[in-house]
Amino acid sequence: MDVLAIGAPAEEATLAALLRCCVREVAGPRGLVWPAPPYVLMRVAGTLLRARTHGGAALRLDGPPERLEGGSWQPLTVAELVRLTETDLADLPDLAGLSDRQDEHARPGRRAAHLDVEPNGEFAAQVAASRDAIAAILAARAQAEPPADPWLASEQALVYGHPFHPTPKARDGADWLRYAPEAHAAFPLRLLAVRDDALAEEGDLTALDALGPAPAGHRLLPAHPWQLALLRPALGSELVDLGPGPLAVPTSSVRTVYVPDAEVCLKFSLDVRITNCVRKNAWYELAGAVELTSRLAPLIAEVAARHPAVRWLPEPGYRTALGQREGLGVIVRASPWTACDPGVTPVLAAALALDAAPADPLAWWTAYVSAVALPVVDLYVSHGVVLEAHLQNVLVGLDAAGRPVQAIFRDLEGVKLVAGRHDLDGLHPAVAAALTHDPARGWARVVYCLFVNHLTEIAATLAGPDDELLRALWRAARDLLARQAAELGQPLPLRDLLAGAPLPAKANLRVRWARAADRSAGYVPIANPLA
Incomplete structure (x- = not known):
């Protein structure tokens, strides 16, 4: 080589x-x-x-x-x-910018405290x-x-x-x-058995139980072999190692894998830093996934009546061991193949941002924006739901001719509910807090993920060096969003977006320089191509 x-x-x-x-x-x-x-x-x-x-x-x-x-x-x-x-x-002087995580007493849009940063x-x-x-x-x-x-x-x-x-x-x-997806990795899962009285679980876990048999008085718990090697959990009667399990293929997030034999996705904890974050299923995220699966089902169904291309991947259950609640927690996620109609192939949006060359870019883009962007905006305006529709959280269903006909949204960890629009009484306070954004922060997250992270990259790939085509693409997107704004009663956030308000771009460089958690990342303003 x-x-x-x-x-x-x-x-x-x-x-x-x-x-x-x-x-x-x-x-x-x-x-x-x-x-x-x-x-x-x-x-x-x-x-x-x-x-x-x-x-x-x-x-x-x-x-x-x-x-x-x-x-x-x-x-x-x-x-x-x-x-x-x-x-x-x-x-x-300011490495935080407009924080993505303001304190609970902050006014919408209020600048968060600056990060105290020493040279890195x-x-x-x-x-x-x-x-x-x-x-x-x-x-x-x-x-x-x-x-x-x-x-x-x-x-x-x-x-x-x-x-x-x-x-x-x-x-x-x-x-x-x-274990790197980019290296075309595939590996067997490790199967553990957790004694019933040392188990924590919630929701529908049929997919986990189908992975193999467990000893009497135990339930099956699959583990990522990398995480198991890092944790080295104590094994004994409470936690039994059953050996290798079915083959798993890592998806773009590294820690979420697809198990072809079971036709299910599993989201594991990994005690390693990937890009900015140590990727771990916090205990409140385990519970939050099941809670959101229940809450989102009727809301997405209602939006799908207006936007029939919309699909999503529920996360119906989690299971873990009480002694390693976060370290060994696994979330069940539906396979995208089960969400797509027959004849429709799911493709990661981030891969399309690398290589999309349709014969008619403008028509393809119009179908893409209609399928991907409009339901995200509708869910925020109509139901106070914040989808993180960035390039790695969206799968696009392509028909036999390569046209975008469906949009499949995934990863409930990033989904938030706008404060004041949802009754969260009865939830543990930590779970409720993790599920909630204030309106300004929620809209900033929607706009960054959907427009800055996602659509700007797809548009750039479609247009290539043709600046006039790039402008035509954004004019078409503006027309679709303007029509949607009228249908939704001209909500203020959408009016500002169409009027040319700067877009919030996540400050990945600044947060990495600050050695801060990804949740501390702020935004910097960039020009709005819809203007």
């Missing part, structure tokens, strides 16, 4: 992602980004940089970025951009580690067979990760590549 051939794409992808972060979170908010066609110019730590771009807010690069030195343009490297970024971040001595190493992980993924991927299932192939297509994250492939742990 040619190491240089692998290393070059990893370096280029890392440089591109960090440069996008600098435009959005460092130079842009300070007014230090200027269009100079065919380039975008920016100043970072006093150094003038330039890059050819297309795709509007998606900032797709058309060549290597450069820096001005001694009156001439020189190639920019990851190490140089890291150094410049660190210099500017150390001087920024780990940042350069984290960027380098993410770049090295991309190189390792490319090498492993070249030797592996992709899944025959087109949906699973799309789940495993995200080699370079989040385009606006400084460390998009950050992974803790020595064995991560063995």
Whole structure:
């Protein structure tokens, strides 16, 4: 394997992602980004940089970025951009921005307290580690067979990760590549048995019981082998190791897997940091998944009467061991194949953002926005439900001709209920708090996930370097949303969106520099393509 051939794409992808972060979170908010066609110019730590771009807010690069030195343009490297970024971040007074998690007494839209940040001595190493992980993924991927299932192939297509994250492939742990979806991993689950009196569970767990037999007085508990190796739980009469179980295929989130033999998805805890967060099923998220499954069913059914393309993946139950409630908690999730109509193939939206080339981009986009965006807006306005419709939480059902005809929403961890619009009496206070957003925070999350993270990337892929087509796509989206606004009675958030209010973009670079939890990430404003 040619190491240089692998290393070059990893370096280029890392440089591109960090440069996008600098435009959005460092130079842009300070007014230090200027269009100079065919380039975008920016100043970072006093150094003038330039890059050819297309795709509007998606900032797709058309060549290597450069820096001005001694009156001439020189190639920019990851190490140089890291150094410049660190210099500017150390001087920024506000690394929090508008927090995604305001305190409970904050007024809607009120600025949260600034993060108390010291220089991050780990940042350069984290960027380098993410770049090295991309190189390792490319090498492993070249030797592996992709899944025959087109949906699973799309789940495993995200080699370079989040385009606006400084460390998009950050992974803790020595064995991560063995379980990496991008490397076309597949592995047997580990089956445990939990004694009945040491069990915690709720909801419909038929799918778990079908994975295999359990000893008398015990219930079956599947475990991710990576998590089991990290936890090393005490085994005995309360928790029995039954050995290998059915084959599992990891999806794009790493910790959620699909079990083909059982036709079910399982969401596990993983005590490792993936991108920003240690991915673990908190105890209140276990209960919240079952609660939301019950609450959302009639609401989504009502919205589906107006938007028949909408589908979702319920999470009907969870099971865990009392001694490892969070560490061994597993959430059952429906398979997307059960949600799609016959003849419709689910594909991860993030994979479509990498490669979508329909014969008629405008017609395809119109169908896409109608299927994906309109029900999300409807659920917020009509029912106070916040869907995190970002690229990894949405599957798009394609018909035999490749047209988007259904939208399948998943992952109830990110679903929130707008405060004051739902009766949460009777829930544990921690569960109720985890399920709730205030209206301003909920709408900001809807807009970021749906428009900034999702639709800008799909539009950029469809339009390519054709700026006029890109504008036509956004005009079509605006027409659809304007018609929906009229049908919904011109709600204020939607009126502001259509009037051109800036869009909130999540500040991944700033929160990583601050070494803060992902829930502390704030937003920075970017231009609204619907204006």
